[in-house]
Amino acid sequence: MKKCRFLIVSKFILLVTILFFSNALFAQGQTFASKTQSNFWKNVQFGGEIGLGFGSGYTDISISPSTIYNINQTVSVGTALRFGFVSSKNNFTSTLYGGSLIGLINPIPKIQLSAEIEETNVSTNYQLEGGNLSTEYWNTALYFGAGYRTGGITIGLRYDVLYKANKSVYGDAFMPFVRIYF
Known part of the structure; x- marks a missing residue:
């Protein structure tokens, strides 16, 4: 299935x-x-997002290459792939992969609005006392976001309207982002 x-x-x-x-x-x-x-x-631009997070026994690495097509100066559409690895020492490891479709609107040059549907496979292995537990499922997210744009870089915040605290890959429905396109 x-x-x-x-x-x-x-x-x-x-x-x-x-x-x-x-x-x-x-x-x-x-x-x-x-x-x-x-x-x-x-009219084609390549780029995406890269994420790195490290802490006391915690590692989070993600890469999301993407391609967009600029229909005009205001509207762009594209696709992205997503790969990730999250590990918490002696607790769990997760691998993630998937893809998304992206729509971008620039009502004025410095503001970018976005809509993105993302489908991600999540495979997690938990290290528990008395044995290990593995789970695998698909997570669907629908993001609406806004950001400040300068050149090919956009910094902003997006919100997952399908977020469910007990099932989502992420810890919160709000997520900051940095997108870079060349």
Whole structure:
């Protein structure tokens, strides 16, 4: 069931990406294909987020590479992958992977609003007295956020409207973020 859901989500993200890119490339017809292709890549940006957290016996490492397409100066859409590792010495270790679809709106150059749907597989191994316990599940998050933007860097706060304290991957529905795109 879990693998089936992951395959469905993966196929959906791949299909949306292929359809989006193929429509953008062929929107102006065959005679303008080379011009359209060069204009297409001028509107693509690569980047993402990197997270590192260390404490007394605690480690949190995450990387989320992403690609966005700037439809115009105001609207961008894209996809992201997510990989993470969290460990608390003598308590648990978790590995995370998944993907997301991102929509960005810049109503004015310095403000960025975002919407992101994220699907993450969480696999956790707990070290307990008398034995170990393992869990694996999919976490769905729907974020709405706002940030201050300068150049390719945005710093802001996002809120998971699907957050459930007993099931979410994260400790709180509010999350600060830093996005960087080149």
